Amino acid sequence: MSTWETITLGDIATFTSGATPSKKVAEYYAEGTVPWITGADIFAGRRVHARIRVTEQALAKTATNAMPAGTIALVTRTSVGKVGVFAERTAYSQDITAIVPSERVDRSYLVHFLESKGKVLQSESRGATIKGVTRDVVANLQLPVPDVEEQRRIASILDETDSIRAKRRAQLVYLDELPQALFNETSSAYRSEEALANVATFFGGGTLPEGVPFEGQAGGTLLAKVSDMNLAGNEKHIHRTALWTDKFTARATTMDRGAVILPKRGAAIATNKKRISTRRSSLDPNLMGVMPNSEVLLTEYLFAWFCSFDLSTITSGSSVPQLNKKDLAPLVLAVPPLADQQVFAEKVTSIHTERDRVARALEADDELFAALQHRAFRGEL
Numbered sequence: 001m002s003t004w005e006t007i008t009l010g011d012i013a014t015f016t017s018g019a020t021p022s023k024k025v026a027e028y029y030a031e032g033t034v035p036w037i038t039g040a041d042i043f044a045g046r047r048v049h050a051r052i053r054v055t056e057q058a059l060a061k062t063a064t065n066a067m068p069a070g071t072i073a074l075v076t077r078t079s080v081g082k083v084g085v086f087a088e089r090t091a092y093s094q095d096i097t098a099i100v101p102s103e104r105v106d107r108s109y110l111v112h113f114l115e116s117k118g119k120v121l122q123s124e125s126r127g128a129t130i131k132g133v134t135r136d137v138v139a140n141l142q143l144p145v146p147d148v149e150e151q152r153r154i155a156s157i158l159d160e161t162d163s164i165r166a167k168r169r170a171q172l173v174y175l176d177e178l179p180q181a182l183f184n185e186t187s188s189a190y191r192s193e194e195a196l197a198n199v200a201t202f203f204g205g206g207t208l209p210e211g212v213p214f215e216g217q218a219g220g221t222l223l224a225k226v227s228d229m230n231l232a233g234n235e236k237h238i239h240r241t242a243l244w245t246d247k248f249t250a251r252a253t254t255m256d257r258g259a260v261i262l263p264k265r266g267a268a269i270a271t272n273k274k275r276i277s278t279r280r281s282s283l284d285p286n287l288m289g290v291m292p293n294s295e296v297l298l299t300e301y302l303f304a305w306f307c308s309f310d311l312s313t314i315t316s317g318s319s320v321p322q323l324n325k326k327d328l329a330p331l332v333l334a335v336p337p338l339a340d341q342q343v344f345a346e347k348v349t350s351i352h353t354e355r356d357r358v359a360r361a362l363e364a365d366d367e368l369f370a371a372l373q374h375r376a377f378r379g380e381l
Helices: 056-062 107-116 118-123 135-139 148-188 226-230 266-271 299-307 338-376
Strands: 005-008 013-017 034-037 052-054 072-075 083-085 090-092 096-101 142-145 193-195 200-204 221-224 243-245 260-263 275-277 281-283 287-292 332-334
Touching (some): 013 135, 034 056, 072 107, 083 107, 096 107, 096 135, 107 118, 107 148, 148 332, 226 260, 260 266, 260 299, 281 287, 287 299, 299 338
Parallel strands (some): 221 281
Antiparallel strands (some): 005 142, 013 096, 034 052, 072 096, 193 332, 200 287, 260 275, 260 287
């Protein structure tokens, strides 16, 4: 490291800002040929996937820049610090700064450097409503620059480690999609259908009593709110809530374990979240619960059925979306024999066990990769 030169990023790279194509151009709405991205279109592993393609005319009307394949995309507003690499000529929003390194810097080496500075850039973000970093903040990043061959060697080590993370992420995607594929296979094999009201009981939310912070108390009742669906560890099952009580809760709002919990009012419905209760829970006015009749329907199967469609497609209400019993009760689902549902549930449990294993391995890989990145730019690899 002592022989490495340290220079500012602005001295060895060019920066080009993005913009939004003109929506006044009719062709903008037609099927264009040029991908146009925002920060939301940049994913793990530097993958860029455009949801919108625009025409050359739409770009020209706003003088929107389109950069060639291989260009580095750094998100400098909203999701600050995300890094992507264009796989083809791409236009991009003002949330992104395109970076092209000089011949003194290997592109892959620079990509890894920028990724290692993600938290630094986030800490430098400013703005009341939209957080961002200025061009100067990016240009003044201090980049250690060994000779190009050494840069390539370092980048190769990091790329190899990163490829393991990419494989883990691909495994997680597959495992996340597999339960729904199994549900489709199981449900499509049976013609016996029932209205949801005939095989489940509905619980509406209501005003919750005062509670105390939940710290793993046994017994009692979890006091569930929409915000509790977002707590760490509650991605599928509600294991904990912010509040708990050992006092009486209304029977109409209180369910035992095994119910599917859904948002029932407002913007929360658009998030399309569904959860399974793991213990006695009382719901606030923004939630509702659906408890399967255990004689004909298992929770895991019912949950998979709910996951097969978007809640926003069945809401009522005009200005404020609502999801009520009348919206759910007439919905029809295939109901296989309990034995087949049990086989399905056991397979799903095995899938989730494997997913947890892969997720833990990915966490370990992420920690190793972060440590290697830190060492790489200190000359310790």
